Structure formats: C-alpha cells, structure tokens
Amino acid sequence: MNKIRVAIAEDNQLALQALLERLKPYEEIKIKHISSNGSDLLDKLEEDNNLEIILMDIQMPVMNGIEATCEVIKRWPHIKILMITMFDDDESLFNAIMAGATGYLLKEDNGEMLYKAITDTTLGGAAMSPGIALRALKMVKTPFQGIKTTEDFGLTPRELELLNQLKSGLTYERIASNLNISYFTVRKHIENIYKKLQVRNKLEAVQKASDNKLL
Structure with missing residues (x-):
C-alpha cells in the first residue's frame, strides 16, 4: 500500500x-512532520520535503499559514497544501487561494471529510468544506475586493499590538511577558478592546479587526 x-x-x-485522532484510522496516511509555526515547518522541509500534502493552519505565531504557504509553493511546488482553520471569512479564503492553497477545510470537519480531502488532493482535486465551496463560488462571480466600509473603532496602538498577539494565539501570560506589562493590564486592555469592537470573545475580536483591515 x-x-x-x-x-x-x-x-x-x-x-x-x-x-491526529481523526486521521488515525487511515493507515495509508503517514505523518512525516508536525510543526507549531510556519518557520519551523520550512526548516523541516529543508531537511526532508519528500511528501505530498501539508495540512496548514492559518493563525500561527512566528510565521502564519498564508506566509508559509507562499514559501512552500515557491520552494517545493510538488507539495499540495490544504488550509485547516476555524476561520471561514471571505478574506481568509481569498488570501489562502491567492497564496496557492489547493483546498480549504474547517477544523470542525470530520475524519471522513478530512481523509477524502487528502486523497482527492493527491489525485489533482481541490477540496473544500461545503460552506467554503459556496463562498468560493460566490467569490468567482463577484470577486472579493474588500469593499466593506472599514472602521478603526478608536483602538489605540497598544490595543492593536495586543490584538496582533491574540491573533497569533498567544496566552495572556505570554502577551504580558512580550509587552513587559502585567497579566491584569493585559486583561484590562482586552476588556476595552471587546467593548470598542462590540464583541464577546477573542475569535470575534480578531475576525472583526481583520475584516476592517486593522490586522
């Protein structure tokens, strides 16, 4: 086999x-590398790029999935990339397609969908979650141009700095250390960010800031 x-x-x-749990039942899939950011992935591929598929998260620290995808396509065009993300907004999809990703899946997709996406991609297909496929079709008919009216919501440079670190998936403790401020100051800043953006959680904050070109 x-x-x-x-x-x-x-x-x-x-x-x-x-x-990993979702892929475990499928013996024909061999996991060669696991990386926590795009930069580490590129280092591992320099050592061994004998593989077919990369499952690539978008939001990662150091080097995100879009940046890493651009580099992989440039250096190793034989490798296909499936974006695996919790974000299903038009901008993330547009950026992934422009970077050269072959497919785009959501982290909530089950193991069977994931397996089929991998096998279809090796055969030259372009896999997408059903909801994502509808967005992509709409994008083809009406190309994404970022025409939404944008706002800055009165966010300060410090608050934007915190938002960028949240986008990278860093913990409050890590952000506090990076910015040389206390954990409680970080929490206060984030509470203010949520109020200004009128959101309830980190995911909504990052997505709304991204939609308005703040990140």
Whole structure:
C-alpha cells in the first residue's frame, strides 16, 4: 500500500490532537512532520520535503499559514497544501487561494471529510468544506475586493499590538511577558478592546479587526 505522506502545521495542541485522532484510522496516511509555526515547518522541509500534502493552519505565531504557504509553493511546488482553520471569512479564503492553497477545510470537519480531502488532493482535486465551496463560488462571480466600509473603532496602538498577539494565539501570560506589562493590564486592555469592537470573545475580536483591515 502506497503511503500518502503528510505534514501538519498547527500551533494549538488540542486542535493538533483532534487532527491526529481523526486521521488515525487511515493507515495509508503517514505523518512525516508536525510543526507549531510556519518557520519551523520550512526548516523541516529543508531537511526532508519528500511528501505530498501539508495540512496548514492559518493563525500561527512566528510565521502564519498564508506566509508559509507562499514559501512552500515557491520552494517545493510538488507539495499540495490544504488550509485547516476555524476561520471561514471571505478574506481568509481569498488570501489562502491567492497564496496557492489547493483546498480549504474547517477544523470542525470530520475524519471522513478530512481523509477524502487528502486523497482527492493527491489525485489533482481541490477540496473544500461545503460552506467554503459556496463562498468560493460566490467569490468567482463577484470577486472579493474588500469593499466593506472599514472602521478603526478608536483602538489605540497598544490595543492593536495586543490584538496582533491574540491573533497569533498567544496566552495572556505570554502577551504580558512580550509587552513587559502585567497579566491584569493585559486583561484590562482586552476588556476595552471587546467593548470598542462590540464583541464577546477573542475569535470575534480578531475576525472583526481583520475584516476592517486593522490586522
């Protein structure tokens, strides 16, 4: 049985374990590399790029999935990339397609969908979650141009700095250390950010800031 050699770039350990569990039943899939950011992935591919597919998260520290995808396509065009993300907004999809990703899946997709996406991609297909496929079709009919009216919501440079670190998936403790401020100051800043953006959680904050070209 020919193995399908796969690398995974995912910084969230829970999401990574979920991916591995979903792929475990499929013996023909061999995981060759696991990386927590795009830069580490590129280093591993320099050592060994004999693989077919990369499952690439978008939001990662150091080097995100879009940046890493551009580099992989440039250096190793034989490798196909499937974006695996929790974000299903038009901008993330547009950026992934422009970077050269072959497919785009959501982290909530089940193991069977993931397996089929991998096998279809090796055969030259372009896999997408059903909801994502509808967005892509709409994008073809009306190309994404970022025409939404944007706002800055009165965010300060410090608050934007915190938002960028949140986008990278860093913990409050890590952000406090990076910015040389206290944990409680970080929490206060984030509370203010949520109020200004009128959101309830990190995911909504990052997505709304991205939609308005603040990140």
